[in-house]
């Protein structure tokens with residue numbers, strides 16, 4: 478008995494030291510007191526059997542250990558060694574494969590290291606820091622520090638930058654909504670905002686601007702908010718686009734929305750809007766198809782291509798601007814395989830349409846995805862997992878650009 482107590486004491490004394498990360502080939506899980514479930518960044522924890530998990534060098538593993546509510550399970554990883562941006566450009570014929578990012582994540586060194594690899598990502602979109610509430614929180618007071626940090630990172634890495642966004646019903650500064658302004662003041666406020674923000678990044682913005690974000694409801698009707706209510710759709714969209722063009726004549730100007738991946742009322746509304754803008758001579762260069770999709774519910778490749786071509790037939794380009802494909806958790810090998818197929822479908826549809834210029838995922842890792850915070854019980858939507866390990870979805874992306 479005394480002997481057992483002594484062993485227990487030894488274990489307890491050793492515990493703090495054992496919480497350190499295991500290095501390559503070390504034990505990282507399973508039976509055996511003292512093993513940690515994390516590995517040093519050069520390796521990944523792989524379940525060998527129910528009793529033993531081991532840190533294998535990055536790139537050598539085909540499964541990764543994921544802890545769920547029912548215990549630790551082994552899930553397949555991506556195995557492709559090809560680089561997503563390189564493949565998008567060379568075999569896919571696209572301008573870039575990119576990722577959104579957000580400022581809080583820029584303190585995560587391992588995260589930034591992968592984001593900064595321009596063979597993986599040739600383009601960056603700031604997820605929040607160029608939106609209205611971030612850039613003009615009070616009337617006439619512009620704050621660019623957070624947006625500038627993302628722009629500087631892209632520049633340092635030789636990556637294209639996408640502006641996101643000038644005018645949106647969401648994350649709009651409350652002084653605009655609550656100000657009870659009349660129509661002509663609102664027009665002036667919009668001109669000043671888009672003009673100032675786009676002008677600030679002029680020259681740095683080597684890619685495009687999502688000038689107008691999400692102007693429609695899912696049934697194709699105009700989304701109600703302060704600008705559409707006071708000015709009407711055509712007027713506020715035109716004001717924003719004209720101001721953006723004047724502020725940076727070199728930037729491609731986009732209207733960006735979700736649930737316009739395949740034909741339907743919302744895609745038709747977007748087509749009608751672009752048609753009327755073109756007829757009026759309003760500057761419009763592209764439509765951003767956000768692509769917030771669901772595993773197993775992605776439209777067929779043929780349906781995607783037909784819709785993409787309906788947009789490019791208007792004389793504009795398109796881009797997939799916010800791709801993620803979510804699932805109901807927990808992740809399973811079957812769901813990850815379907816997700817791989819679904820990423821392949823979207824990417825290969827973009828590849829098939831010359832006017833689809835690039836694909837951006839809405840961040841690259843599940844660690845920083847917006848999905849779990851908004852859709853309870855859903856997530857795992859991105860091609861890198863919480864531990865920055867590539868998932869089978871990554872192989873789907875490579876296959877989509879390749880085949």
Ligand code: G3I
Pocket residue numbers: 579604605647648690767799847
């Ligand atoms: O800035 C506040 C912070 O002060 C506060 O402590 C914290 C507490 O929750 O919230 C912070 O604001 C959050 C903001 O992101 C910045 O992190 C908001 O709560 C949160 O709702 C907001 O979510 C963003 C969302 O847009 C808002 O609708 C997501 O990060 C962003 O990825 C997401 O991006 C949108 C695109 O712009 C347009 N298309 C859809 C896409 C996904 O919703």
